[in-house]
Amino acid sequence: MTTAAPDGRRERKKLATRAALRQAALRLALRDGVENVTAERIADEADIARRTFFNYFSSKEEAVLATAALGAEAVVARFRARPAAESVLTALREAVLEVMDRDDVAGHEHVAVLRLIRRAPSLLPQQLSVLAAQERALAAAITERLDGPDDAYVRLCATTAFAALRVVLDRWLERADDAAPPIDVLRAEVTDAFTTLAGGLDR
Amino acid sequence: MTTAAPDGRRERKKLATRAALRQAALRLALRDGVENVTAERIADEADIARRTFFNYFSSKEEAVLATAALGAEAVVARFRARPAAESVLTALREAVLEVMDRDDVAGHEHVAVLRLIRRAPSLLPQQLSVLAAQERALAAAITERLDGPDDAYVRLCATTAFAALRVVLDRWLERADDAAPPIDVLRAEVTDAFTTLAGGLDR
DNA sequence: GTGCATCGGTGCACGCCGTGCATCAAGTAC
DNA sequence: GTACTTGATGCACGGCGTGCACCGATGCAC
Numbered sequence: 001m002t003t004a005a006p007d008g009r010r011e012r013k014k015l016a017t018r019a020a021l022r023q024a025a026l027r028l029a030l031r032d033g034v035e036n037v038t039a040e041r042i043a044d045e046a047d048i049a050r051r052t053f054f055n056y057f058s059s060k061e062e063a064v065l066a067t068a069a070l071g072a073e074a075v076v077a078r079f080r081a082r083p084a085a086e087s088v089l090t091a092l093r094e095a096v097l098e099v100m101d102r103d104d105v106a107g108h109e110h111v112a113v114l115r116l117i118r119r120a121p122s123l124l125p126q127q128l129s130v131l132a133a134q135e136r137a138l139a140a141a142i143t144e145r146l147d148g149p150d151d152a153y154v155r156l157c158a159t160t161a162f163a164a165l166r167v168v169l170d171r172w173l174e175r176a177d178d179a180a181p182p183i184d185v186l187r188a189e190v191t192d193a194f195t196t197l198a199g200g201l202d203r
Numbered sequence: 204m205t206t207a208a209p210d211g212r213r214e215r216k217k218l219a220t221r222a223a224l225r226q227a228a229l230r231l232a233l234r235d236g237v238e239n240v241t242a243e244r245i246a247d248e249a250d251i252a253r254r255t256f257f258n259y260f261s262s263k264e265e266a267v268l269a270t271a272a273l274g275a276e277a278v279v280a281r282f283r284a285r286p287a288a289e290s291v292l293t294a295l296r297e298a299v300l301e302v303m304d305r306d307d308v309a310g311h312e313h314v315a316v317l318r319l320i321r322r323a324p325s326l327l328p329q330q331l332s333v334l335a336a337q338e339r340a341l342a343a344a345i346t347e348r349l350d351g352p353d354d355a356y357v358r359l360c361a362t363t364a365f366a367a368l369r370v371v372l373d374r375w376l377e378r379a380d381d382a383a384p385p386i387d388v389l390r391a392e393v394t395d396a397f398t399t400l401a402g403g404l405d406r
Numbered sequence: 407g408t409g410c411a412t413c414g415g416t417g418c419a420c421g422c423c424g425t426g427c428a429t430c431a432a433g434t435a436c
Numbered sequence: 437g438t439a440c441t442t443g444a445t446g447c448a449c450g451g452c453g454t455g456c457a458c459c460g461a462t463g464c465a466c
Contacts, residue, residue: 010441010442010443013443014443017443017444048444048445049444049445049446050445050446051444051445051446051447052443052444052445055443055444
């Protein structure tokens with residue numbers, strides 16, 4: 001899910017171009033604010049033609065959110081890798097924490113872009129769309145994990161679990177607005193939310 | 204929440220202008236497909252200047268989805284009107300069914316726009332954004348309904364309940380692709396999903 | 407009713423967006 | 437090496453979204 005198999009120079013260059021544009025978009029958005037970023041500026045920053053930018057991303061929002069999409073994909077990938085003995089919610093919780101707790105560049109980028117989205121309402125629609133796409137991927141993964149689950153339950157499960165994550169992450173980012181985000185608090189919040197879901201929502 | 208109090212000719216005319224644009228947008232989208240609708244065409248259809256269109260809606264998508272937004276607002280409004288004795292999920296279920304079962308023009312418009320969105324992926328991002336906005340309204344309504352609930356629970360509840368509704372409505376629209384949508388099936392599906400949520404999600 | 411202040415509707419201009427098309431050069435297969 | 441494939445680029449064009457200035461209808465005070 002990270003960078004599969006770059007065989008052939010062409011494929012490698014395409015990957016590099018895409019990565020350069022994605023990183024340039026994130027860098028500019030963080031430095032100047034999303035509203036001051038244009039497709040042209042992203043392309044210039046990556047030293048690539050404006051037309052080529054649109055060969056890779058259909059809008060500047062998509063380019064900025066590509067980093068967030070990678071994060072969401074990573075969560076689903078980690079979910080698939082969790083032991084089959086774990087329940088769906090437990091596996092998902094651990095998957096999220098694994099991704100958010102990574103102390104490398106990608107991990108910091110994930111947090112950075114999530115904070116960026118909080119401050120830039122214009123990114124919200126597309127981000128929710130990214131989430132919706134990953135819901136489908138998560139639903140597929142849940143189907144593989146369980147034995148003969150009905151479609152209604154799987155979709156309900158994937159969607160509500162992601163929705164809960166959205167709330168928890170939003171609250172976590174809200175409180176850790178500038179300080180280094182305490183991962184322990186995040187773990188507690190996720191556990192709390194998922195326990196509520198598992199135990200029954202209605203009061 | 205329908206049409207509050209139109210006192211003053213100016214206010215009435217503004218309301219009329221907005222409604223005319225909203226209905227023109229919906230009509231054109233249904234007739235010609237969302238991709239063939241432009242702001243200019245919507246404005247012409249309503250016999251209003253293009254510039255004025257943008258005084259009311261910031262994009263053609265917003266104009267088309269205004270009908271969907273009205274539906275979501277109506278659900279929250281009906282939710283507030285449900286007896287306080289009902290649990291959150293029960294009240295929300297009845298609220299949704301009240302809105303979807305209305306046999307007037309507005310009711311048919313709500314269903315029509317939901318079906319339109321299913322076929323037009325370009326509308327999805329903004330629609331999810333509309334939903335997110337109504338999640339906040341629902342959270343506020345839940346806070347009023349319950350006694351001293353903590354913020355985390357209220358947001359979790361509002362978000363997951365709406366997410367569940369999204370899944371149920373999507374499945375319902377999927378199966379009733381052209382036939383008159385059977386409301387009884389919808390009731391059963393909503394009841395089923397909310398029962399699962401109330402009983403505990405994890406298997 | 408008259409005069410004045412307010413405010414919505416409109417036209418204009420401008421920069422950015424997203425895409426079809428033709429072209430060029432680098433990569434690939436033989 | 438030769439010919440094919442394909443990504444990068446420039447160009448042009450229609451649509452988008454907005455600031456600005458103007459005008460005429462509305463609302464208000466007298």
